[in-house]
Amino acid sequence: MARILVNQKNIKDIDKAIKICPFGAIEWNEKNREVEITDACKMCMICVNKGPEDAFILEEDEVFIDKSLWKGVSVYVDHDNGAVHPVTYELIGKARELADKINHPVFAVFIGSNIQKQAKEILHYGVDEVFVYDDEAFKDFKIEPYTAAFSDFIDKVSPSTVLVGATPLGRSLAPRVAARFKTGLTADCTILDMKEDTDLVQIRPAFGGNIMAQICTPKSRPQFATVRYKIMNAPERSEEPSGEVTICKPPANLSSAITVLSSKVKEVEEDIADAEVIVVAGRAIKKEEDLEMIEMLAKELGGKVAVTRPLIEAGWGDPKTQIGLSGRTVRPKLIITCGVSGSVQFKAGMTNSEYIFAINKDPKSPIFQVAHYAIIGDIYEVIPELLEKIKKSEEVTA
Amino acid sequence: MKTLVCIKQVPGTTEVQVDENGNLIRSGIDSKMNPYDLYAIESALKIKEKMGGEINVMTMGPPQAKEVIREAYMMGIDKGFLLTDRRFAGADVLATSYTLAQGAYQAGDFDLIICGKQTTDGDTAQVGPEMAEYLGIPHVANVKGIVESKEKSIILEVEMPTTIQTVEVTYPCLITVEKGIFQPRLPSYRLKKKTKYQEIHELTLDNFKDKNEKRYGLSGSPTQVEEIFPPEQNTTSERWEGEHLGTKLYDQLIDLKFIYKNK
Ligand SMILES: Cc1cc2nc3c(=O)[nH]c(=O)nc-3n(C[C@H](O)[C@H](O)[C@H](O)COP(=O)(O)OP(=O)(O)OC[C@H]3O[C@@H](n4cnc5c(N)ncnc54)[C@H](O)[C@@H]3O)c2cc1C
Numbered sequence: 001m002a003r004i005l006v007n008q009k010n011i012k013d014i015d016k017a018i019k020i021c022p023f024g025a026i027e028w029n030e031k032n033r034e035v036e037i038t039d040a041c042k043m044c045m046i047c048v049n050k051g052p053e054d055a056f057i058l059e060e061d062e063v064f065i066d067k068s069l070w071k072g073v074s075v076y077v078d079h080d081n082g083a084v085h086p087v088t089y090e091l092i093g094k095a096r097e098l099a100d101k102i103n104h105p106v107f108a109v110f111i112g113s114n115i116q117k118q119a120k121e122i123l124h125y126g127v128d129e130v131f132v133y134d135d136e137a138f139k140d141f142k143i144e145p146y147t148a149a150f151s152d153f154i155d156k157v158s159p160s161t162v163l164v165g166a167t168p169l170g171r172s173l174a175p176r177v178a179a180r181f182k183t184g185l186t187a188d189c190t191i192l193d194m195k196e197d198t199d200l201v202q203i204r205p206a207f208g209g210n211i212m213a214q215i216c217t218p219k220s221r222p223q224f225a226t227v228r229y230k231i232m233n234a235p236e237r238s239e240e241p242s243g244e245v246t247i248c249k250p251p252a253n254l255s256s257a258i259t260v261l262s263s264k265v266k267e268v269e270e271d272i273a274d275a276e277v278i279v280v281a282g283r284a285i286k287k288e289e290d291l292e293m294i295e296m297l298a299k300e301l302g303g304k305v306a307v308t309r310p311l312i313e314a315g316w317g318d319p320k321t322q323i324g325l326s327g328r329t330v331r332p333k334l335i336i337t338c339g340v341s342g343s344v345q346f347k348a349g350m351t352n353s354e355y356i357f358a359i360n361k362d363p364k365s366p367i368f369q370v371a372h373y374a375i376i377g378d379i380y381e382v383i384p385e386l387l388e389k390i391k392k393s394e395e396v397t398a
Numbered sequence: 399m400k401t402l403v404c405i406k407q408v409p410g411t412t413e414v415q416v417d418e419n420g421n422l423i424r425s426g427i428d429s430k431m432n433p434y435d436l437y438a439i440e441s442a443l444k445i446k447e448k449m450g451g452e453i454n455v456m457t458m459g460p461p462q463a464k465e466v467i468r469e470a471y472m473m474g475i476d477k478g479f480l481l482t483d484r485r486f487a488g489a490d491v492l493a494t495s496y497t498l499a500q501g502a503y504q505a506g507d508f509d510l511i512i513c514g515k516q517t518t519d520g521d522t523a524q525v526g527p528e529m530a531e532y533l534g535i536p537h538v539a540n541v542k543g544i545v546e547s548k549e550k551s552i553i554l555e556v557e558m559p560t561t562i563q564t565v566e567v568t569y570p571c572l573i574t575v576e577k578g579i580f581q582p583r584l585p586s587y588r589l590k591k592k593t594k595y596q597e598i599h600e601l602t603l604d605n606f607k608d609k610n611e612k613r614y615g616l617s618g619s620p621t622q623v624e625e626i627f628p629p630e631q632n633t634t635s636e637r638w639e640g641e642h643l644g645t646k647l648y649d650q651l652i653d654l655k656f657i658y659k660n661k
């Protein structure tokens with residue numbers, strides 16, 4: 001079985017060896033008088049890669065899979081009653097880029113009811129083939145019939161990679177299908193790449209810390225990844241369609257234990273993800289009333305206010321305005337962060353913005369690593385001064 | 399009515415940091431219950447108030463994860479299972495879900511399994527759906543309300559992209575609940591005293607139906623961390639320090655046409 005073996009004789013400094021592990025999973029076993037790895041191990045490989053030489057060794061199982069039998073980068077068409085979610089096009093764009101590196105085709109799988117017209121539309125974004133499962137049973141999203149159709153697609157096509165949008169539905173469906181094929185799934189990837197041997201390189205913030213992890217699925221196929229909206233770039237819609245639509249026969253059993261009793265349309269919410277200008281308030285805000293200056297600035301710039309997680313935890317903001325790994329991903333033309341330190345989780349939600357201005361009084365703050373304009377100053381000075389200037393110029397022109 | 403709630407112990411407020419050489423620095427090892435799982439526990443307690451029955455909790459983790467089971471006892475949970483075994487170490491989502499599913503088989507026949515929306519360390523929101531798949535039962539994610547719990551089924555309010563759906567699902571099933579579905583109660587002092595010595599049921603791989611080591615821990619994990627590194631840095635930035643930064647910012651925003659002088 002795969003595990004990390006400890007080569008006791010190569011550990012010279014026991015205390016130092018124990019401290020390498022950020023999860024406290026390396027311990028001294030007094031009874032056996034040896035260093036051992038406990039079940040707190042998260043397989044971050046730090047001890048293998050950075051520990052004393054030949055002390056921690058990864059022992060792997062021999063597993064053989066024939067990767068050449070799995071071909072194609074596939075995208076799940078995320079939709080709400082036939083209205084295709086734009087994350088789909090972003091993923092198709094990425095899929096094309098990944099597929100071209102290994103000479104694979106790009107597929108889309110579209111499951112729904114009365115969706116054949118929309119399926120044709122997908123052909124304007126550069127896929128080779130759209131597989132359509134169109135049936136009354138797919139009218140409402142129910143997990144069992146959708147999983148059945150998705151699995152049928154994988155059985156039929158054997159794609160090497162499957163990309164799914166990390167929408168509420170995608171996050172429910174992708175794990176279900178991945179588990180059915182007993183294969184790996186990496187959630188909320190922020191960077192994707194393709195290796196020559198068709199292994200998908202999946203990069204995401206990890207371990208709840210200020211750190212990124214590169215994850216692969218080397219011994220199983222298909223390899224599943226989810227990606228949030230606005231992380232990848234959507235391709236331009238081409239005038240001419242290309243590729244073809246293939247209508248698939250739905251699986252025989254589409255029954256479900258779930259009955260949809262009613263469905264009411266939510267009030268349309270304003271989404272910070274659509275804003276072109278965003279002003280972000282971070283923990284530097286001392287009291288709730290101080291958010292007023294942030295709101296004023298956003299209003300002057302015709303933008304929206306967003307916040308970091310501590311402000312949500314303090315109850316100072318609507319959770320829908322949180323930016324980051326567990327909030328929204330945004331990609332506005334302009335973002336001004338005010339007193340935000342720039343944790344990886346936060347940055348995961350905004351690094352693709354066009355102009356990033358960061359105001360922070362700590363010159364070493366990590367937000368400055370992604371900012372285009374690093375403003376080392378106090379928000380309680382900079383913002384009032386800026387507002388003052390704006391107000392004055394308005395008076396002059398008025 | 400028998401309900402199982404899956405809970406996880408996660409690192410406390412301190413975070414894992416990286417030093418200049420890309421090494422992880424451990425900053426404290428305090429831990430707490432995954433905050434999202436408190437909502438799952440509260441949902442189970444609300445259902446029990448109406449339907450009666452028994453609530454179990456289960457966690458997979460090292461022996462110190464017992465603490466979260468103690469906390470669940472203090473909230474009024476009846477029985478707790480800890481799945482702990484060296485051979486579970488290094489589990490990714492798939493292996494975790496498989497282990498939890500095996501544990502659930504062992505712990506008893508459940509009508510309803512409740513998971514939190516996500517964890518604050520793994521942060522995948524995938525364990526619930528994968529576990530349901532392994533148990534061969536339907537799941538409903540994004541549950542934001544419980545309308546009515548009944549003898550053979552439960553009626554739920556589900557957050558969909560543009561709609562709120564009311565759905566009915568028959569048992570057995572698994573649901574993942576949103577934060578804020580109910581206000582979680584605080585651990586009670588009375589229950590703390592009462593449950594101080596209450597047993598925590600430990601299960602290891604040897605207790606499971608499937609004893610094939612290859613399906614657990616690192617061996618059962620198709621995803622592998624190849625490398626960890628500090629986040630990318632943007633090197634093309636301008637740095638401003640000193641006086642009149644607000645004015646400087648104003649001028650720059652005008653240059654970039656985010657502020658129009660004559661509006
Ligand atoms: C799994 C996981 C997911 C997470 N998801 C998210 C997420 O989606 N979104 C999110 O935001 N966080 C998320 N977090 C939390 C994240 O790790 C950070 O804790 C959080 O982003 C910090 O917010 P902050 O920058 O506002 O606060 P802090 O880190 O406290 O930073 C405040 C900054 O303000 C500066 N400052 C203070 N006073 C002033 C002043 N007067 N003028 C100028 N600067 C000042 C300080 O120098 C400091 O840099 C997540 C954490 C985990 C573990």
Ligand SMILES: Nc1ncnc2c1ncn2[C@@H]1O[C@H](COP(=O)(O)O)[C@@H](O)[C@H]1O
Binds near residue numbers: 405438457459516525
């Ligand atoms: N090790 C674990 N033990 C018990 N439950 C878990 C564990 N990991 C995840 N879960 C459950 O799965 C949910 C989603 O976790 P995650 O997929 O890690 O975001 C959590 O809220 C828990 O209910």
